[in-house]
Amino acid sequence: MTTFFRSFAPLCAAALLALGATGAARADDDSYVVTLAFDASFDTEGKVTELRPHEEAEHPAALWNNLKSRLGSMKLPPVKGDDGQPATFRTGLYVSLEVSKGGDGKGGQVRIKGLNPSPLVLVKDYYAAPKDVKGSAGWSGDVSAECLVGVDGRCGEIKVDALPGIPQSVLRWASVSLALWRFQSPEINGKPIPAPVRQNFTMSIADDMPVNFRDKRKL
Structure with missing residues (x-):
């Protein structure tokens, strides 16, 4: 199932092109990028059956409705279940948007x-900054972390x-922080994968x- 899920992202890219939404230029001072998520369901033919906004209150209803209309025609190759037959599929679907500013700003x-x-993120939590960097005002660093989310989320x-x-302390911070997160696992025929x-x-x-900053969690 994991191999299948890794192959699903390129299929989404193909669906994006089919919708006529080719990649935009890199965001500049006149635009910004925002990411929204749906709890998406597909039928045995790969057609979208439902797009449920995730964290709906964070964005205007008009934006959600616009995206539903544009993504509603998306179709993917049918997913197969353990028996090799076409199956229903449910997954989190993150949509990256570039929003250009109008003349009024x-x-x-x-x-x-x-x-x-x-997988949809249901709970986020973070540990405090490691002691060796939290006293360095103005310090910044990027880390990528990955894992396999189990059926328990x-x-x-x-x-x-x-x-x-x-x-290394920052690498460990990213690892232990991600371990705190909880997800909604994708489903095939209603069974988490x-x-x-x-x-x-x-x-x-x-x-x-x-000077006397305190964090709620300590490494």
């Missing part, structure tokens, strides 16, 4: 940049990577961090 045109099938073994120079997740973390220590 507000949101203007919305362009779909990418579709990423991935929890990460299995977590692997992390980053550019040279990122402290394991699926991979990759998450980028950015740690930034504020320039104006209080």
